[in-house]
Amino acid sequence: MCGNAAGEILPPYVNYKAEKMWDTWTEGGPTGARYNRTKSGWFDGTTFEDWFNTLLLPELKKKDGRKVIIGDNLSSHISPRVIETCERNDIAFVCLPPNATHLRQPLDLSYFRPMKIYWRQILDDWKRTSFGRKYPTIPKDTFPSLLKKLVDKLANNGPSILKAGFGKSGLYPINRKEVLARLPNAELDSSLPLVSSSFITHLESVRAQETLAGTNRRKRKLNAEPGKSVHATDIPALSINSDQQDKQGSSGISQKKKKSMNPKKIETIRSDDDTVSYKSDTDNDFDLSLSESEDGLTHPLEETEAYVPEVDDNVIVKYEEEYWPGVITKVHKSGITVSCMARSGNFWKWPSQEDILSYSLSDILCKIKPPTKVSSKRELYNVPELKDKWGIVE
Incomplete structure (x- = not known):
């Protein structure tokens, strides 16, 4: 997720833990969302560059004057090619000090908390359906549609929450006292109950009978270039036809518990x-x-x-x-x-x-x-x- 001090949020960039992409993993998601994958499921340098070039840079080019990107100091974010592109487009790249994201990261301070609350509600509702009860985790085919519900929920008050996060971080408007005032100096609150009423409500609702059913359909393997994200509109050009997919079968299963990244059989x-x-x-x-x-x-x-x-x-x-x-x-x-x-x-x-x-x-x-x-x-x-x-x- 990425947003600015004006309350504007970019479309989400999804990174799956996988070595192949399938068309159903990209369908029904938020408008403009892009999808990628890595072996570990974490962003690496290639993924970060792809996010920068496909989502962030086109938006920054629409803005006049000097722009500033603020991020943590992960090694995957320190890319010479990204830095050079920033210099050519009048963009400053600023890294937050180590161990300071809980004090200076605007999304951490305000945006992600309501986002996680909404996300838990969406997951609870999905898990109570007859389709959701079948799975211990969310199938990747289902994830885009759930993510769209999350983005839609955040559309109303998300901008004001994001602006508040920039203010609380002291980044905009610039105010160093905001950070100094939040340095740890308070004792732990021992008055909080061990079990909240919301948890009791959750247990009761889980037992409710639901008749909603999900549907499974055949997936199509995508012949996507490794390291490059895809958009839902890219699917027709990247899809491998069903005959080719049937011929491939499951021959890509690894002896070291990893899957084949080569769409063609050797x-x-x-x-x-x-x-x-x-x-x-x-x-x-x-x-x-x-x-x-x-x-x-x-x-x-x-x-x-x-x-x-x-x-x-x-x-x-x-x-x-x-x-x-x-x-x-x-x-x-x-x-x-x-x-x-x-x-x-x-x-x-x-x-x-x-x-x-x-x-x-x-x-x-x-x-x-x-x-x-x-x-x-x-x-x-x-x-x-x-x-x-x-x-x-x-």
């Missing part, structure tokens, strides 16, 4: 000598800065000559603080797609279901020689570079 080819190769289209225009040393390994940012990754290169990637050998199946503008091996005791093997994920440059540890087969019967391989060159114990 064809695995095994030759007579049991060597493994992959057939895939490639677009070698990704700007990388890796270099190849004399020992045959490619070490990140240590040499002078640039290394351009190619399909069928054997590499080691970093995922969730662990290292995995694999082979590059595709190189594209937004990342490098790698099919990884799976652990099998002290050795490695190619999993029965391909473990495919798109990685950034920083995730590629090095280029290695093809893994050495140690057992033809069990299809086991050894990756000596993990230990010999990087000191990684398997």
